[in-house]
Amino acid sequence: MTTPDGVDLAVREVGPPDAPLTVVFAHGFCLNMGAFHFQRARLGRELGANVRMVFYDQRGHGRSGQAPPDTYTVEQLGRDLETVLTVCAPRGPVVLVGHSMGGMTVLSHARQYPHRYPSRVVGAAVLASAAEGVTRSPIGEILRNPALETVRFLARYAPRAVHRTRGAAKSVIAPILRAASYGDENTSPSVVAFSAQMMHDTPIPTLVEFLHALEVHDETEGLTTLAKVPTLIACGDRDLLTPLSYSREMAAALPDCEFVVVGGAGHLVQLERPEIINDALVRLVRRATPSRFDAFTRRVRERVNRHG
Template sequence: MSARAGWLAGAAGVTAVGTAAGLSVAKSLRRKFSDDDPYRDEDFELLDADRSSVVTTPDGVSLAVREVGPENAGLTVVFAHGFCLRMGSFHFQRARLSEQWGEQVRMVFYDQRGHGQSGEAPPDTYTVEQLGQDLESVLAVVAPRGPVVLVGHSMGGMTVLSHARQYPQRYPTRIVGAALIASAAEGVARSPLGEILNNPALEAVRFTARYAPALVHRGRGAARSVIGPILRAASYGDHRISRSVNAFSERMMHDTPIATLVEFLHALEVHDETDGLATLSKVPTLVACGDRDLLTPMDYSQDMADQLAKSQLVIVGGAGHLVQLERPDVIDDALVRLVERATPSKLVALTRRMRERVRLHG
C-alpha cells in the first residue's frame, strides 16, 4: 500500500472506530436545555468591537488581540482560552468585569495560535511549551509595564503554567496573580479524554494533518466524530444550559481547524508543566473547576491547589468543563476576589466597595 493510500485509509477508518469511542464516553450524558433562554438575544461577538491589534510571535505567527479598559489602567488582566475555543469563551467575564472594574483594570484577550482569528502555524509548534512563549510575546507587546494577573481556562491554564515555568523571573515582579480554571498541570490521560487519545485512528488523522495536509479535509468530519461527542458531553454539567450559550460554544469548536484539533489533543496528552506550580506559589492564585468536568476532573484542580501556597480553590457544583460560560457568576466573583488579593494597591477593592454601597443604598 502506498503512503497516500495508507493516509486515506487511516482517515476513513476514523469514522467507524472514532464514533464508537466518542459515543462510548458520552452516551449516558444528555444535554439539558433551559426552557426559557435568557441569552436568546445575547451578542456573543462583543469582543470584536473592542480595541484590536495583532501580536506577531518570533516565529511569525499573527495572534489576534482585543482590549477593553484604559491603556494606563493600574492593573492588566490577560485571558488565555482553552482547547478548540477562542477568546470569546470569556464573553461573560468581559461583559460583567468591564463594568465591575471600570477604569481601574484593563482586560486583554487573545486567540491562541491556530484558533479563532489568529494565524495557523507549523504543526510541530502546537505544543503547550510554545503557548507559554506566545503568552510572553503578548505580554511584551501589550503589557510591557505594570502588574499583570493571568487567567487561563483549560489549555489556557496550561499556558499560564508553561509561562511560569519558562519565565520564573516575571513572578511576582510583573505577574502578581493567576487563575487556573478547569485545567491540569500534566497530561490528561487519566480523564475520559484518555480513551479518545488512545484511539489509533485519531493518530492516523494527526499523521495525515502533519505530513499530507492537502488530504486532511478527507478526514475532517471523521476526526470530529472522534472528539466531538466527548467535547459536547463534557462542556456542561447538571444545570439546564441556555440553548444560545450551547450553540455558541459548539460554533467555536466546529470552527477550529482540524490540524489544530489533532495536534493540540496530542499536546494535552503529553504536556507536563508541574514545575510551573513552584513559580505560581509566589503569587495569589485561583484554582476553579466544575465537579462534573469530564475533561479535567476536579482531582486535577485539587492537586494543583494543594501545591499552591496562596491558592483559593473553588469547586462549582453541577458544572462541566466550560464552567466560565455555564456559571459565569461564580467565576466572575472568584476573579474579583483574586484581583483584590493580588493588587498591590487597594484601588480595585476600594472601587468595588464603593460601587456595592451605591448599588445597595442608591
C-alpha cells in the same frame, strides 16, 4: 501582533490604556477569546477604569494564524503568552487568567519565565485545567483510539486528505468535544450554540495537534512559580476532560490559593456558571492588588462625599 516565529495573533484590548492593572486571558482547547464573554462584561462593569483586559486567540484558533504543526505545544503557548505580555502589557502589574489549555499556558509561562513572578505577574487563575497530561481522565481511552493517531498523521502529512475526510475526523474527535463541554443539560441553548460554533470553526490540524499536546504536557514545575502569588483554582465537579482531582492537586501545591468547586458544572465552567467564576476573579484581583484597590475605593468614596 506577530510572534517571534512569524505567527499572527488576534488581540483585543478592553479598558483604559493607563489602568493600574492589566488582566490577560488565555482561552482553552478548541475555543477562542469569546470564551471569556461573561468575564469581560462583569470585570469591566465592576472594576471599571481600574482594569484593562487583554484577550487573544491562541495560535491556530479563532482569528489567529495557523502555524507549523510542531509548534502546537503547551511550551510554545507559554512563549506566545510572554510575547503578548511584552507587546500589550509592557509595564505595571498583571493578573493572568487561563481556562483549560489556557491554564496550561499560564503554567508553562510560569515555568519558563519565573522572574516575572511576582515582579510583574501578581496573580493567576487556572480554570478547569491540569498541570500534566490528561490521560488519567475518563477520556484517556478515547485518546488511545488508533483512529485518532491516523487523523493526526493525515493532518501533518496529507492535509488535503483531512479536508476530504473532515466528517470522519470529526466523528473520531466528537466524544472529546462532548467531554469538553457542559455538565448541566439545562445550560442555556444559546450558550451551548455559542461554544459549539467555536469548536466547529477550529481547524482539524489545530484540534488533533493540541489534543496530543494536552495528552503529553507536564507543567507541574510551573506550580512552584505560581506559589509566589495569590492564585485561584476553579473546576466543575462534572468536568470529564480535566476532572476535579487535577484541580485539587494544583490547589494543594499553592499556599495562597482560593479553591472553587462549581457544583453541576462541566469543563466550560466560565460559560456554564459565569457568576461563580466572576465573583472568584474579582476576589483574586483584589487579593493580588490590595493597596491599589484600597486607594481606588478611597478615591471613589471621597468623590461621592464631595458631590453628595
